[in-house]
Amino acid sequence: MxxxxxxxxxxxxxxxxxxxxxxxxxxxxxxxxxxxxxxxxxxxxxxxxxxxxxxxxxxxIKNIPKLAYIREDREGLKIGALTTISMLVESDIIKQKYLALYEAAAGFGTWEVRNMATIGGNICQSLPSGDTFPPLLAFGAEVKLVGLKGERRVPIEKFCTGPGTNVLDRELLVEVILPKQNGKYGSAYDKKKRSSVDLAKASCAVNVTVRDGKCEDIKVAMGALADKLVRARTVEEALKGKALSDEVIEAAAQKVTNDISPRTSVRSTAWYRTEVSKVLVRRMIKLAAERCSKV
Ligand SMILES: Cc1cc2nc3c(=O)[nH]c(=O)nc-3n(C[C@H](O)[C@H](O)[C@H](O)COP(=O)(O)OP(=O)(O)OC[C@H]3O[C@@H](n4cnc5c(N)ncnc54)[C@H](O)[C@@H]3O)c2cc1C
The missing domain is CATH 3.30.43.10 (Uridine Diphospho-n-acetylenolpyruvylglucosamine Reductase, domain 2)
Incomplete structure (x- = not known):
């Protein structure tokens, strides 16, 4: 045979x-x-x-003992590169303060994969469908890299240079830094996939801050649509300074087509990715805004 x-x-x-x-x-x-x-x-x-x-x-690198941790300091939240996806799911701080990252971790692969896979590995694999990317971008995260020339910090938005490629230059990613979130803020993440265990064909994370009933700041991050992660800046601009009513959110979500250029790939078509992006953006903004009122 x-x-x-x-x-x-x-x-x-x-x-x-x-x-x-x-x-x-x-x-x-x-x-x-x-x-x-x-x-x-x-x-x-x-x-x-x-x-x-x-x-x-x-x-x-699994035998380097000090690279698996989640801790808070004055700057924000620090996550060691060897922190597993299961550790993110089990962390109270992440569930309470960085809910979009919790949601990305909870929906990641299977139980076995979550126990082995690390946040550093997900970032360094640098696939646009990587689940941790959209929430990290929505929270304005940075990564700390260490190489022969010393240490440097790179915003997550600038880390990937294409699908599977990144700025690493014989360096090790050692830490992920999420800035402290202030005021009344809420976040949310969801993805669309073909089956229960599959990479995303479209994903979206939102992090919004509300002051005096109006949107003070918002980041909308879209994953899996094209070669790289995208910020939906047109959507963000359409919401800043406004009360987040259903009508305002719906009108802003439609504008996501200005920010994305989805591809057709083995997982989905450009048409589906475009249509589902409008739905994901609307739902995630609404959910994140509702969560603000509970802070
Ligand atoms: C069944 C299955 C289901 C999956 N489901 C999902 C899913 O739902 N969502 C998702 O996003 N992914 C999923 N994946 C992909 C994979 O699990 C993730 O990308 C995972 O986070 C990779 O982490 P790792 O620690 O296993 O990385 P590894 O496989 O060890 O490494 C991945 C890459 O990163 C590099 N690397 C790792 N750590 C570092 C570091 N600290 N510094 C520099 N380079 C480093 C490695 O050299 C390699 O290039 C799935 C995989 C499988 C097999």
Whole structure:
């Protein structure tokens, strides 16, 4: 009996590193430009099995003990790169203060995947359908990268350069920083997908601040529609300074077509993505606004 080539392929031999500190990782990456970082492995291992990648060196970072944490300080919320998606779901701070990120984590893959997959891996895989991206953008998050030249911070909006590509230059992502949220704010996230366990074909996160009954600030982030994550700035501008009535929200949501250029791909058509974006944007703004009144 013959099997398709993909199934019979075995993982090619590789050098394996298991450093205990960030500086050890950095020096390995500095010596070997092709070395692949392994965190939860939920993207890396299937890609190696299917020979989409065949790295000479694999750097397992799971044994660096201090990179899995969620803590608050004066600046906001700090999430270590090795924090798993399950840890996000179980965090009271995230559920209470960063609800859109909780919703993205709760709807992520399966229980097994959530236990292995890390927030750092989701960001560094850099797929436009990555569930953590829209909420991180809506909260104005930054990522901290460490390399041979030292440390730098990059806004999440500028991290990805295309589907599967990013600004990492032999660096390790060590932390995600979400600024402190002030005043009366509310957030929400949802995605449309083909089946219960699938990547998004369209996703949307909203974070809105209301003062004196009017929208003071809002960020609307759209994922999975095109090569990169998009801010729906036309929608945001249509809402700033206004009371968020159903009519105002509906009219603003229709404007999302000015901000997006959806593609047709294996998961969905450009037409569906355009139509469902209007619905997602309307629903997420409404939900986020309702949540403001409960703060
Ligand atoms: C069955 C299944 C269901 C899934 N469902 C979803 C879903 O619903 N939503 C979703 O968004 N994704 C989903 N995924 C994709 C995957 O689980 C996520 O992208 C996950 O967050 C990747 O994290 P990881 O720790 O497993 O990364 P890994 O596979 O270890 O790494 C992913 C990439 O990031 C790099 N990397 C990892 N950590 C770092 C770091 N700290 N610094 C620098 N580079 C790093 C690796 O080198 C690699 O290129 C699914 C995958 C599977 C197999």
């Amino acid at each position: 013959s099997y398709p080539d993909k199934i019979t392929k075995t993982i090619k031999e590789f050098r394996y590193f298991s450093p205990k500190t960030v500086s050890e990782v950095v020096s390995i990456l500095a010596k070997d430009a092709e070395a692949v970082v392994l965190a939860g492995g939920t993207d890396v291992v299937p890609m190696m099995k299917q020979r989409e990648i065949a790295p000479e060196s694999v750097v397992n």
